[in-house]
Amino acid sequence: MEEQQSPLKAAIQPGLTIGLVSLAITFIVYFIDSSMLISGWFGLIAIVIFFTLIIYFGRQYRSELGGFMDFGTAFQFSFIAIVISGLVGLVGQILLYQVIDPTLGQVLADQSVENTLAMMERFGAPADSMGAEQIEEMRQATLDGFTLGGQLKAFGIALVVYAIIALILGAILKKKDKSLEY
Structure with a gap:
C-alpha cells in the first residue's frame, strides 16, 4: 500500500x-x-486562473487520498499551496520592480492615479474635485506599494487574505465518505 502525502508535501x-504560472x-x-x-x-483573469489551478490540484490531491478529503486537510493543502505560490510571486515581483525595471513602480503609480481621476470624471466628479496635494498623496501611497518594504508589507497582509481564500477552497474541495456515516 502506498503512503499518502501530507498536505504540506502535496502542496509544494x-x-x-501556480507561482511560476502567475x-x-x-x-x-x-x-x-x-x-x-x-x-x-488583468487582475480578474489572474484570479480566475489562480482559483482554477488550485481547485484542479486540490481535486488531484483528493483523488490521491482515495476520493475523499476532510475540510482540515483541504484547508491545509490550499493554504500551503497559496503561500508557496505567493512567495514565488513575491520573489518575481521584487525582481521585476527592484532589479529588472526600477522605474516601473513610478510609471504604474502615475497610471493608477490617471485611471482613478478618469473614473471619477466618468462618475460625474469635477476634474478639480481633488487638490494637487491629495493627488500627490494618492500617487505616493501607490508608489510605496512598489517599494521593497511595500511589497513585503503587502505579502504580510496577503497572508490573512490567503487564509480566507483557503477556507473557501477547503469548503469547495472537501468531500465526505458517506459510507462511513451510520
Whole structure:
C-alpha cells in the first residue's frame, strides 16, 4: 500500500507551479504593455486562473487520498499551496520592480492615479474635485506599494487574505465518505 502525502508535501509542487504560472503571466503582460499590470481585467483573469489551478490540484490531491478529503486537510493543502505560490510571486515581483525595471513602480503609480481621476470624471466628479496635494498623496501611497518594504508589507497582509481564500477552497474541495456515516 502506498503512503499518502501530507498536505504540506502535496502542496509544494502545485504551489510552485501556480507561482511560476502567475509569474510567467505577469512577465508576459509586462513585456506586452506594462500598464496592463494595474488593469482590472488583468487582475480578474489572474484570479480566475489562480482559483482554477488550485481547485484542479486540490481535486488531484483528493483523488490521491482515495476520493475523499476532510475540510482540515483541504484547508491545509490550499493554504500551503497559496503561500508557496505567493512567495514565488513575491520573489518575481521584487525582481521585476527592484532589479529588472526600477522605474516601473513610478510609471504604474502615475497610471493608477490617471485611471482613478478618469473614473471619477466618468462618475460625474469635477476634474478639480481633488487638490494637487491629495493627488500627490494618492500617487505616493501607490508608489510605496512598489517599494521593497511595500511589497513585503503587502505579502504580510496577503497572508490573512490567503487564509480566507483557503477556507473557501477547503469548503469547495472537501468531500465526505458517506459510507462511513451510520
